Amino acid sequence: MRILLKFSEKLVEQPITAQVILEQKVPVNIISAHIDSAGGEILAEIPTALSENIIGAFREKGVVVTVPELIEVDGEKCFSCGACVSLCPMNAIKSLEDSTVFFDKDKCVGSACGICVDACPSRAIKSIRQNVSKSKSNSH
Ligand code: SF4
Numbered sequence: 773m774r775i776l777l778k779f780s781e782k783l784v785e786q787p788i789t790a791q792v793i794l795e796q797k798v799p800v801n802i803i804s805a806h807i808d809s810a811g812g813e814i815l816a817e818i819p820t821a822l823s824e825n826i827i828g829a830f831r832e833k834g835v836v837v838t839v840p841e842l843i844e845v846d847g848e849k850c851f852s853c854g855a856c857v858s859l860c861p862m863n864a865i866k867s868l869e870d871s872t873v874f875f876d877k878d879k880c881v882g883s884a885c886g887i888c889v890d891a892c893p894s895r896a897i898k899s900i901r902q903n904v905s906k907s908k909s910n911s912h
């Protein structure tokens with residue numbers, strides 16, 4: 773699942789992501805990062821089964837963690853107009869040879885972007901909520 777990590781100016785110098793990976797012994801795959809000396813955001817992929825522990829570990833270190841919603845495309849409503857294709861900043865939407873539109877879910881950053889959701893003239897794209905696992909941790 774995907775999580776959005778927001779680092780304040782104070783936290784941005786600290787190796788918090790590396791600390792969480794070492795402490796929790798989990799992979800945290802960075803999908804995109806926009807960080808400078810004033811702070812920033814990282815979108816990361818984490819194992820869903822361990823999500824509550826990992827989110828708790830980031831929050832204990834002062835990082836603001838949100839769970840972006842992913843997108844779902846209703847093939848019945850999509851009429852392949854292509855309006856969404858060139859708008860995607862992640863190149864997650866492609867026009868295929870048969871003129872249908874393909875969404876690459878591995879590239880999409882979901883509601884952290886949401887541009888195509890707002891742009892679709894037939895409201896074929898909607899945000900769907902990700903579920904955080906209820907594992908061992910009872911924090912938050
Ligand atoms: S939500 Fe953003 S990143 Fe995802 S497919 Fe739509 S435009 Fe691309």
Ligand code: SF4
Nearest residue numbers: 850851853854856892
């Ligand atoms: S903007 Fe909507 S209708 Fe047009 S191709 Fe994209 S999903 Fe389909």
